[in-house]
Amino acid sequence: MMRFHGYFRSSSAYRCRIAFNLKGLDYEFAPVPLKDGAQRGAAYTALNPQALVPSLEIGEGEVLIQSLAILEWLEESHPEPAILGRDxxxxxxxxxxxxxxxxxxxxxxxxxxxxxxxxxxxxxxxxxxxxxxxxxxxxxxxxxxxxxxxxxxxxxxxxxxxxxxxxxxxxxxxxxxxxxxxxxxxxxxxxxxxxxxxxxxxxxxxxxxxxxxxx
Amino acid sequence: MMRFHGYFRSSSAYRCRIAFNLKGLDYEFAPVPLKDGAQRGAAYTALNPQALVPSLEIGEGEVLIQSLAILEWLEESHPEPAILGRDxxxxxxxxxxxxxxxxxxxxxxxxxxxxxxxxxxxxxxxxxxxxxxxxxxxxxxxxxxxxxxxxxxxxxxxxxxxxxxxxxxxxxxxxxxxxxxxxxxxxxxxxxxxxxxxxxxxxxxxxxxxxxxxx
Structure with a gap:
């Protein structure tokens, strides 16, 4: 299952959550409490050197960063229902x-x-x-x-x-x-x-x- | 022919120019002198309400904004040579x-x-x-x-x-x-x-x- 690193108030994490829901995709949630600086800890920056949320672990050690790149990947790997038009x-x-x-x-x-x-x-x-x-x-x-x-x-x-x-x-x-x-x-x-x-x-x-x- | 509104020093315009060149696409260039505030004039904001460069007129009154969206459109409408991988x-x-x-x-x-x-x-x-x-x-x-x-x-x-x-x-x-x-x-x-x-x-x-x- 995908493992999603986010924070409730982050608008870029919020974008990804909407897309997971629209496409009916399950994910495991790993909270990154930004207010405590958890994004700057070694455990998180090993996943995402930018120290920002969100990050998405998709298996085999692969981690996706940047919400719009994650949304495009979701669209390409789980095309239905589409979040982009046809033309x-x-x-x-x-x-x-x-x-x-x-x-x-x-x-x-x-x-x-x-x-x-x-x-x-x-x-x-x-x-x-x-x-x-x-x-x-x-x-x-x-x-x-x-x-x-x-x-x-x-x-x-x-x-x-x-x-x-x-x-x-x-x-x-x-x-x-x-x-x-x-x-x-x-x-x-x-x-x-x-x-x-x-x-x-x-x-x-x-x-x-x-x-x-x-x- | 496409009409490209940009400025020599804008890095988002610079991105588009590289892609035009890689894909061998001709375009007419319309300079928007940012240092004179031309991007805030009525003529330009009629094209692009964000008052930022670049903008790309692609015909039939259609105008594309935001460099990454323009790059993705170039890739979809002129796929070769590709600027994105296959998988x-x-x-x-x-x-x-x-x-x-x-x-x-x-x-x-x-x-x-x-x-x-x-x-x-x-x-x-x-x-x-x-x-x-x-x-x-x-x-x-x-x-x-x-x-x-x-x-x-x-x-x-x-x-x-x-x-x-x-x-x-x-x-x-x-x-x-x-x-x-x-x-x-x-x-x-x-x-x-x-x-x-x-x-x-x-x-x-x-x-x-x-x-x-x-x-």
């Missing part, structure tokens, strides 16, 4: 949307980056909040614009079933709420998020429903 | 490596982030240099560890021909040098970079060989 153009739009979040928003809200801001750079709580609001809004406003441009307004980002874009959007919306960022004007984003909130795969992947959840 | 595990390793750079290093050295640091947060030149050194070293040290773990030491990251990992590594090494970050100890990284520097597709994609290059 290259749709797939490019789904991947582009996912990367707006994964490559431009999430890295700037990462725990280690926030620690650098408040620690090394001496930013105060107000400056940290302004940083988070600035970058989360910038990214989610791009998501809103991309959703508004769709030819057809589907319940999920790119179709009638959830896929890669939804998998990345929902954890980012969760983070925005957690950090107190106002996104009440982003109506397309909120409509997709509400649709996903009714889907069992998303409900079971929610941080509050994980064994390592702590309030 | 899911190799592809997952290549994508994971690429994302260490694209999702964890590059976003933190982006012009808009550096401007926020020195502008809004009032960081000095020394603090900006320390930020760059910290994040570029962290990412490239991970790349070094991943290369050191390969079962077989191939001339390129994952094989005898260049692929997605090399496409992301070379522009990041270029950025490290530009920002004065010492990476002289990262011998696996430097060996791959030197191999790529002898490859015509990489030479022609180099920032100094672009029509919009400015010293």
């Amino acid at each position: 290259p153009l749709t797939r490019a739009k789904e991947r582009g949307f996912a990367q707006v979040i994964a490559c431009e928003v999430h890295p700037l809200q990462n725990l280690r980056v926030l620690n650098y801001l408040t620690g090394t750079l001496g930013a105060g709580e107000e400056q940290k909040a302004a940083w988070l609001t600035h970058w989360l809004r910038a990214g989610l406003e791009t998501c809103e614009a991309l959703l508004a441009r769709r030819g057809e307004k589907t319940p999920f980002c790119y179709g009638d079933a959830p896929g890669l874009a939804d998998i990345c959007l929902v954890p980012q919306v969760f983070s925005a709420r957690r950090f107190g960022v106002d996104i009440s004007d982003l109506t397309h984003v909120l409509a997709v998020d509400a649709e996903c909130a009714r889907h069992d795969a998303f409900v079971r992947a929610h941080p509050e429903n994980q064994p390592d959840f702590a309030a | 899911p595990l190799t592809r997952a390793k290549e994508r994971g490596f690429a994302q260490v750079i694209a999702c964890e290093v590059h976003p933190l050295q982006n012009l808009r982030v550096l401007n926020y640091l020195t502008g809004t947060l009032g960081a000095g030149e020394e603090q900006k240099a320390a930020w760059l050194t910290h994040w570029l070293r962290a990412g490239l040290e991970t790349c070094e560890a991943l290369l050191a773990r390969r079962g077989e030491k191939t001339p390129f990251c994952y094989g005898d021909a260049p692929g997605l990992a090399d496409i992301c590594l070379v522009p990041q090494v270029f950025s490290a040098r530009r920002f004065g970050v010492d990476i002289s100890d990262l011998t696996h990284v430097l060996a791959v970079d030197a191999e790529c520097a002898r490859h015509d597709a990489f030479v022609r994609a180099h920032p100094e060989n672009q029509p919009d290059f400015a010293a």
